[in-house]
Amino acid sequence: MNCEKLFYNDSYATTFTAEVVDCFESKGSFAIVLDKTLFYPEGGGQPCDRGVMRWDGNITEIFDVREKNDIISHFSKTPIPVGTVIEGEIDFERRFDLMQQHTGEHIFSGIVYKLFGYANVGFHLNEKDMSLDFSGPLTKEDIDRCVDIANDIIIKNQPVTADYPDISKIEYRSKKALEGPVRIVTAGDADVCACCGTHLSTTGQVQMVAVTDSMNYKGGTRVFIGCGKRLFADYMAKNTSCLDISHKLSAKTDEISDKVSDKITECENLKAELAEAKNQLFSYWAETVEAGDVGFMAKDGLTSGEIQRLCSKINEKCPTACVVSKQADGTSKICLFSSVCDTNKVGRAICTALGGKGGGKPGIFQGTLSADGDVPSLLKGALE
Numbered sequence: 001m002n003c004e005k006l007f008y009n010d011s012y013a014t015t016f017t018a019e020v021v022d023c024f025e026s027k028g029s030f031a032i033v034l035d036k037t038l039f040y041p042e043g044g045g046q047p048c049d050r051g052v053m054r055w056d057g058n059i060t061e062i063f064d065v066r067e068k069n070d071i072i073s074h075f076s077k078t079p080i081p082v083g084t085v086i087e088g089e090i091d092f093e094r095r096f097d098l099m100q101q102h103t104g105e106h107i108f109s110g111i112v113y114k115l116f117g118y119a120n121v122g123f124h125l126n127e128k129d130m131s132l133d134f135s136g137p138l139t140k141e142d143i144d145r146c147v148d149i150a151n152d153i154i155i156k157n158q159p160v161t162a163d164y165p166d167i168s169k170i171e172y173r174s175k176k177a178l179e180g181p182v183r184i185v186t187a188g189d190a191d192v193c194a195c196c197g198t199h200l201s202t203t204g205q206v207q208m209v210a211v212t213d214s215m216n217y218k219g220g221t222r223v224f225i226g227c228g229k230r231l232f233a234d235y236m237a238k239n240t241s242c243l244d245i246s247h248k249l250s251a252k253t254d255e256i257s258d259k260v261s262d263k264i265t266e267c268e269n270l271k272a273e274l275a276e277a278k279n280q281l282f283s284y285w286a287e288t289v290e291a292g293d294v295g296f297m298a299k300d301g302l303t304s305g306e307i308q309r310l311c312s313k314i315n316e317k318c319p320t321a322c323v324v325s326k327q328a329d330g331t332s333k334i335c336l337f338s339s340v341c342d343t344n345k346v347g348r349a350i351c352t353a354l355g356g357k358g359g360g361k362p363g364i365f366q367g368t369l370s371a372d373g374d375v376p377s378l379l380k381g382a383l384e
């Protein structure tokens with residue numbers, strides 16, 4: 001017996017009664033099959049409904065709903081005996097949000113199709129995000145134009161309907177060729193499309209639509225869009241971030257982008273100045289090392305790159321140079337430059353003595369030491 005799909009009769013109904021016709025264990029949960037349901041199963045890119053079922057003073061949560069081979073399974077952690085009459089209630093806040101996104105998607109996709117002839121070849125909708133993949137390139141101006149028209153259609157509050165017309169006589173969007181009775185959804189003047197989802201009854205209830213981001217994708221365009229309350233919540237969150245940045249930069253919100261660019265340039269200039277100053281400092285430090293066969297220096301808190309630069313400078317006056325730098329975590333970095341010894345052999349000997357590890361190419365060894373020790377003496381010993 002096929003389950004009667006009550007969600008197609010009224011997409012705003014929230015409660016219903018139905019009889020349990022089957023209940024079986026499935027992957028640690030229970031699949032409950034009813035004679036009729038308001039729970040929309042995942043399909044056509046629209047996520048499923050969630051909610052509860054009540055019976056004989058019991059209640060269980062329905063966390064997933066799926067349709068396979070015409071059977072709609074409602075997944076619960078609790079079994080319900082076959083023959084029980086349940087009262088079901090869907091989480092309408094979730095359903096309404098998904099209908100706002102889905103109906104907005106119809107409006108936007110229909111407009112893109114009408115203006116540019118591009119098909120919506122990929123639709124992703126979940127509780128947080130919605131993205132649409134179109135089969136051709138859209139510029140920012142193209143997208144802005146579609147968003148404007150979509151919002152006009154929302155303001156006009158046109159009807160959204162679903163019926164089963166003679167499809168040989170109408171033009172409609174569809175991902176594939178269809179036969180037999182096809183459910184056609186008409187979203188105001190924007191869209192005529194084959195669809196099995198649930199929709200709002202008027203375009204006005206979408207409230208608003210905006211494209212929040214877009215990118216080139218497989219020769220076409222992926223747009224991230226939002227509608228209704230979800231979009232407004234997104235605006236409020238971004239506004240809070242924007243104001244926070246604006247206060248931190250002491251700039252008006254419409255100036256923060258330029259201000260951030262200025263800060264990035266400033267930061268890059270300071271980095272270059274700092275690198276030059278450090279270079280001079282390393283030259284100065286290297287000058288304090290006495291020229292000889294081996295030059296050694298210990299300086300705390302240097303990065304791997306800085307240790308290399310300092311070691312290289314010492315190596316200009318000493319055929320073998322070694323720098324050790326203690327780090328905040330208690331370990332020490334070691335670097336060894338030499339044109340006369342096997343740096344790998346000498347470096348490993350010091351690492352073995354002080355619980356470290358490292359490696360490198362001929363002439364340069366870098367490693368990390370876990371224990372403190374008399375590195376100059378170990379170096380001397382390893383060179384002999």
Ligand SMILES: [Zn+2]
Binds near residue numbers: 102185195196197198
């Ligand atoms: Zn639809």
